[in-house]
Every structure is written in structure tokens, then in C-alpha cells.
Amino acid sequence: MRHGWLKFFEYFLEKKRAEYARRPFTPYPHYLAPFFEPPDRNLSTDPKILERVDAVLEGLHRFFEELGEPSGTVTFREYCERKRNFIEAACRGNELLYAIAWNEAIGDAAFRRRITRAKIGRGYQKPRQRPRVLVDRNNVSASLLEGKIIVDLPNNKLLLLPEKLEERAILSVLRHGASKGNSSDYKIGCLYRNYLERPQGFDRAKRVGREFGRMIHHANLTVELKTSVNYLQTRNQPVYVSRSPNTRQLAGIIRSVLQDQNSYRDRRPMVYHEALDSQNFGLLTGESKEEERGQLCRFLNVSEDEGKRILKDPLFCYPGGETFYENYQSTVEGVHEIAHNHPGAHVSLFTHSSMMRALMIYLDMRPFAEAYYEYMAYQEGQDNAIFLIYEEGLFSSYSCAVGLSREEEEAIKREEEARQQEEDHLRSIIEITRSEVNRIALITSGGDAPGMNAVLKAFIDKCLSFGVKPYVFRKGIEGVFKNDGQEYTEESQRKLLASSGSVIQCNKRFRDIEQEGAEYQAIDSLRKHQCDALIVLGGDGSVRMSNKLFRAGYPVVALPASIDNDLPVYCLGFDSALNATIGLIQMLEWTSRSMERVHFAEVYGAGSGHFALALAHAVNPEAVLVSEMREIGVDIDAFIDTYLVDKLIYSLKKRDKSHIVIVSEMLKHRHVIDPKGGVSGLASAIEARLRDRGVEVEARESVFAHLQRGAPVSRLDREYGQDLGRETVFRIKTDLGRFAGKLLGREYPSSETWTTLPLHALPKRQFRWDIYKEVNRPVINAAAEDDRL
Numbered sequence: 001m002r003h004g005w006l007k008f009f010e011y012f013l014e015k016k017r018a019e020y021a022r023r024p025f026t027p028y029p030h031y032l033a034p035f036f037e038p039p040d041r042n043l044s045t046d047p048k049i050l051e052r053v054d055a056v057l058e059g060l061h062r063f064f065e066e067l068g069e070p071s072g073t074v075t076f077r078e079y080c081e082r083k084r085n086f087i088e089a090a091c092r093g094n095e096l097l098y099a100i101a102w103n104e105a106i107g108d109a110a111f112r113r114r115i116t117r118a119k120i121g122r123g124y125q126k127p128r129q130r131p132r133v134l135v136d137r138n139n140v141s142a143s144l145l146e147g148k149i150i151v152d153l154p155n156n157k158l159l160l161l162p163e164k165l166e167e168r169a170i171l172s173v174l175r176h177g178a179s180k181g182n183s184s185d186y187k188i189g190c191l192y193r194n195y196l197e198r199p200q201g202f203d204r205a206k207r208v209g210r211e212f213g214r215m216i217h218h219a220n221l222t223v224e225l226k227t228s229v230n231y232l233q234t235r236n237q238p239v240y241v242s243r244s245p246n247t248r249q250l251a252g253i254i255r256s257v258l259q260d261q262n263s264y265r266d267r268r269p270m271v272y273h274e275a276l277d278s279q280n281f282g283l284l285t286g287e288s289k290e291e292e293r294g295q296l297c298r299f300l301n302v303s304e305d306e307g308k309r310i311l312k313d314p315l316f317c318y319p320g321g322e323t324f325y326e327n328y329q330s331t332v333e334g335v336h337e338i339a340h341n342h343p344g345a346h347v348s349l350f351t352h353s354s355m356m357r358a359l360m361i362y363l364d365m366r367p368f369a370e371a372y373y374e375y376m377a378y379q380e381g382q383d384n385a386i387f388l389i390y391e392e393g394l395f396s397s398y399s400c401a402v403g404l405s406r407e408e409e410e411a412i413k414r415e416e417e418a419r420q421q422e423e424d425h426l427r428s429i430i431e432i433t434r435s436e437v438n439r440i441a442l443i444t445s446g447g448d449a450p451g452m453n454a455v456l457k458a459f460i461d462k463c464l465s466f467g468v469k470p471y472v473f474r475k476g477i478e479g480v481f482k483n484d485g486q487e488y489t490e491e492s493q494r495k496l497l498a499s500s501g502s503v504i505q506c507n508k509r510f511r512d513i514e515q516e517g518a519e520y521q522a523i524d525s526l527r528k529h530q531c532d533a534l535i536v537l538g539g540d541g542s543v544r545m546s547n548k549l550f551r552a553g554y555p556v557v558a559l560p561a562s563i564d565n566d567l568p569v570y571c572l573g574f575d576s577a578l579n580a581t582i583g584l585i586q587m588l589e590w591t592s593r594s595m596e597r598v599h600f601a602e603v604y605g606a607g608s609g610h611f612a613l614a615l616a617h618a619v620n621p622e623a624v625l626v627s628e629m630r631e632i633g634v635d636i637d638a639f640i641d642t643y644l645v646d647k648l649i650y651s652l653k654k655r656d657k658s659h660i661v662i663v664s665e666m667l668k669h670r671h672v673i674d675p676k677g678g679v680s681g682l683a684s685a686i687e688a689r690l691r692d693r694g695v696e697v698e699a700r701e702s703v704f705a706h707l708q709r710g711a712p713v714s715r716l717d718r719e720y721g722q723d724l725g726r727e728t729v730f731r732i733k734t735d736l737g738r739f740a741g742k743l744l745g746r747e748y749p750s751s752e753t754w755t756t757l758p759l760h761a762l763p764k765r766q767f768r769w770d771i772y773k774e775v776n777r778p779v780i781n782a783a784a785e786d787d788r789l
């Protein structure tokens, strides 16, 4: 391996040497000095270099052992000083030798543990609590708000500010936009002198400035109303930048926007602080990421995936540079220092996405390693502003995206206008008056969901009370095609409330309706049966089908019913299926406890993890695995190999405990045997991983599947189902023109307000990351926690 490392670094060293040899009059950048000076210095071709790795390895272990001594913490600056001395003494200043030894050392779990145990700076241990300055609107209590100034923020958050800033400080962290050196394809880091690109970078900076100014102005108004002081103002407040010129440019542009908005001139100098620098890539600065990966795989003789994993390791070290973990430590220590030095001030920090990522990792309550994988994909287009409130040595924070481009804003507006026009057009076709609704049809479509019969019951009742004829087609849309419809009477609604499934049957796949133009055939049939409107009760597929019928000019209304709960309103059946599945998990818990086995339970969700997450929330398993984790950059395979194994080891150490992992249907991972994904392959894979860690335990897989769908109807679904049935008939009868083409539902089954959403523009259901964080929460045991970095 060490030979591979040497060849890998040598490749880039030679590349750089050749580059500057070709241009003898171009001075090489200062960061190459340790590699190029003195000119006769032989870093890589030293024949003894590889023989010296063992001695350096030993030295590294001792170095961290000393740092780990319970003698108190060393500051990050002190650590850097010691590291520098170590490289000089143990490696005779040879950065390549240091990087080779280091990257070899991090393959050893004991060494990684030493690094995490080392009490460096403020980041090695995260605070368990944070001041309650930023709260979810849904989680506020009267006592929390008492005596506070409340500032409304986007994303349903409230900022609770004290009446006086006093010993607290507010830090606004903003990052730059488009720069000349593109950091998604190249290793830019802090050594590369990067400038904003014209005109995009300048435009974006101005937009960010305007939006930032607007937010500050809005917050200030609220503060002023209560206190008559304006402590959020940016005038004459401290400004910090990184060493890269683009942050200074950004700070200048934003400052001038704020000055113009508020008519003042600010001459306070901008100050450089190393905490705002992004990672130092040393010798690899400016290289292409693709080449880096390619050469690494070639020289280390590893697969593409393994190469990616090595480079993503937060402890991976660049010769002459630093690891991400070191960059993280520098950020955390630096923001504390800045906040501490400016009590009562509103400080602006202008920085880079990697520094923001480090901050987000620190502010997340989970341990470093876990949060690191979550924020790995934190890049352009995501949040570019973080507001930090510093209080008694602790931070709380809020992050958001500010300053959408004109094109982005215009595109959103155009889309909205087009949607409105189309809807108006469709409604004008449908135009139907109240007296014209004489017969309403209903179908239950897609997979059956507990509570469908409750809708049917209320539908029949309400129709009859309005003097409208309730009409029903069997087997979803198939019944419409096959003319399998009939009128229902008062008697037919009896005994419906308590029964599960659908007495009029469903249809999960009816190819005929999916053909182009098939919707007109369905509409002909509905008209032939003299139906004036159609109610479709089903999941996302049924919504797509309903939309097709509506677009073809037929008044259709969709109602949400799917145990997956993957529509943006509560889906009928979810609560019932959850209750039944909780029972199934309890059964697994008994056997898991008795046999001391790990049980993987796969639950339905058709690729979405809402069901799995809600179940996990209710039963508190060791972990939940859902496909959505990828959306936030979690590498599911790495998560299984590290976090899950740690969590299980921790759990297995406890007496009389069950060991359950919930997995959502269709989850993709590298151990998968059944191509559909899910739990398949996980049991043997986890047994092997645990064995590697010295733990001999058996694991089993269970797939609950249709047992979930046939669940008895819960109280909530009985109520929600009936409410849906009644409200729909009422709206069809009274306001079909406006109601057609909509999905009707409530956010929660028992909320008071109804929501209607246009069928063709349904938003995605928000994944509950707040719950996710609680379920996959950190391992509390310190040893297991250390293991993971």
C-alpha cells in the first residue's frame, strides 16, 4: 500500500515539476515551496523513504497518545504547531513521507480512535444542548416565547431574540457564488487564488446582498418595535473574510448593496481569519478531481468505489495540506474565537461551502462521523447563509438559501402562470352548475388501504342526503372500461365502517388506461352511465390517472389513500397499517430478545421511506434505512458498515434487549441479492461485519408486505375516511367548477382544515428529517463512538 501511496503522490509532484520546468520564468505558487525548495531536494526519489514509514507511523501513534492525555485540551493552533514540529523532526520536513505514513495509519481503528480522543480545540466534543433561540413554529410553547423578540423566518422557523444582545453575538455566515476555479470538478481549497466569475459571480453576490439586506431589515423592524435599538444592523460591524480573494470580493459587493440600501458608508477594514478558509489540499491544489480518483485507483490498485471511499474519508491527508477533520477543527475553534471576541455585535463572515459544511456538521447534534456523511453533498444550490447566535459559549443556528437568480425567479413565475392558465381553461370546459350534478361515481384505485370502505359509506350517505345518486364501478378504472357499474342504495352502506380493504375492489395495474388516448374511452363510458363527476380514491398512480381524465375535460376529484403516505396530504390507511405493523415488530422484538439475534424488517413504501420512518419513530429500533438518505448525501453502504455496526455492537452489549433494524422496500445497497432491493442480503452482510469486529451474532430478514395492507381500520382512518367522503360530495355538489382537478385531504387526519392541491402540480411530500435524526441518533457509548471516525 505504501508503495502505491508514494507512486500516487509522486505522479502529481512530477506533473507539477514538469509544468513549471516548461515555464521557467513563471514563479511557482508559494505552497509548492516545501516540494520544490531547495531545488536539489529529493522528496520522492529518496531511496530510503519507504523504509522510514514505520518509524513515522510509530511516532504518529505517540504524537496522538500524548494529545490524548487527560491533561486538558490543546487549542487547534497549538496542535498545528506540534504537527509542524513533528513533520520537521520525524520526517525531516518531508511532506510526502508524512502523508504516506498518515494515510496508512488511518486504516487502523486504534489510530483513528486516538485521533478522536485527542482533545483538540472545540470540535472534538460537541455540546449536547444548544440554546433555544431558533425553534420550529410547530414546537413553540408560551413560556419559550415569553419576553422574547420573535422574528419570522422562512421554512417555518422562529428566531427568538433577547431584548438586549449584551454578551451574546450574532454571526451571519455567507458564502460566495460562481467563481473562476470550479470547485465541483477541481481541488480548489484555500491555496488557490480564486476570483468571482464575471458576470455570474457578481450578479449572484448582489442578489445575495439584496436578500440578506431584506432579511436583516425585516428582523430589525421587529427588534426595533420592541426595544428601539437596532442591534442587527451591519453598519460598522466586524467583517471577516477567508484568504481567497473571492470572499473579499463577495464581502465588498454585499457591503455596497447594504450601504446603498441604508445610505451609509462603512470604512471598517475586512479582517482575514483562517477559520473561514476551506480545506488545504496541499500538493493536489488545482488538480482535477477525476484525475485524482483515476490515479489513486491505478496506483493503489483499488476499484472505483473503493477509490471514492478513500478520498471521501474525512481523515484523508494531502501532502503539504490538511485533512477535512483538521479543517473542521479550525472552523469550529475559529467561530468560537470570533464570537467570543465580539460580544454584543453582529459579525459578518464571508466564506466557502466547505467551511459551511464544517459548521453544519458541528451544529448537528450527531457525532462528527455521522453528520459528516450527511452533509457531504453540501454544495452549490443549497443553503448559502447560516445565522449563528452565540450565547454562553454555545451556538444555535439557522440556515437557508438566499438570493435566487432572476432566471430562477422568472422560471418559477412562468411556471405558475402557465399552470393557472391551463387550469382556467379546463374549468371553463367543465363549467357545471349545481343542479346538473345528479349522479356521482366513485372508484377505489391502486392498492387497497384500510378506511376505503369508510369513504364509501359516507359517500353513499351524503349523496343520498343531497338527492344525488351514488354510483360505483368495481375494480377501479377497469370497471369503468368494462361497464361494471351500479347505483348504490342506503342498504349497501351498512357494515362498511368496520371492514378493511375495499368491498368494491381495487386495481393496481390496468394497462388499458395507461395507453395514449385511453382517457377518452373512460370518459365515454362515464358519460354513458350518466355520471356527472368521478371520485378516485387511491395513491400516486391514481392521482396521475385522475389528472389525465381531468385534462381530457372530465370533472375528476382525487382522494388520498395509500399506506405509503407518500402524497403531500395524509393518506388514508397509513395509521391503520402502522398500528398493525407496530404489532408485527413487537413479535420480532420478543424473538430477537430471546435468541439474541439481529432482525431486519422490511416494510412497504414502494421506494419511499415515510412508512419506515414513522414506524421507526413509534418502535425505536436500532436504526432505520431509507432511500431518502441518499438525497442528503449519506452513502448507505458506508452507513451500514460503520454506523449500523457500531449501533448494533452497542445494542448487543445490553442485556434483555431486542435488536431491530427497519428497512424500507426497494432500498438499494451493495449486499442486495434480490434486484428489487430491500432487506435481501443484509443479514449475512451484517453477520460478516460483526464477525470482523469480533462479535458472533446471527441475523434474520423478515418482509411484512401485504400483512400491513390488510390491517384493521384504526379510529383515525375511520374518522378521516368518513370526513373525506362527506366533504367531497359536498364540494362536488356545491362548487364542482372549482373543485374538479384537485386532490382533497388534510395534513394530519385530525387537523381542522382541508387542503386542496391541483392534480398536475402536487408537491413532493416532505421527508421528516427531524424524526430521522432522532431515530438514527448517535451511539451514546463513547468507545463505540470513537471507533467510528
Ligand SMILES: Nc1ncnc2c1ncn2[C@@H]1O[C@H](COP(=O)(O)OP(=O)(O)O)[C@@H](O)[C@H]1O
Residues within 6 Å of the ligand: 445, 446, 447, 476, 477, 507, 508, 509, 510, 511, 513, 514, 538, 539, 540, 541, 542, 543, 544, 545, 548, 561, 562
Ligand atoms: N401515468 C398513468 N396514466 C394512466 N393511468 C395510470 C398511470 N399510473 C397509474 N395508472 C393507473 O392508476 C391505477 C392505480 O395506480 P397504482 O400506481 O397501481 O396505485 P396507487 O394509486 O395506489 O399508487 C392503476 O389502475 C394504474 O393502471
Ligand SMILES: O=P(O)(O)OC[C@H]1O[C@](O)(COP(=O)(O)O)[C@@H](O)[C@@H]1O
Residues within 6 Å of the ligand: 446, 447, 448, 508, 538, 539, 540, 541, 561, 562, 563, 564, 604, 605, 606, 607, 665, 709
Ligand atoms: O399488491 P402489490 O402489487 O404487491 O403492491 C405492493 C405495493 O403496494 C403498496 O402497499 C401500496 O402502494 P399504492 O398505495 O401506491 O398502491 C406499496 O407499499 C407496495 O410497494
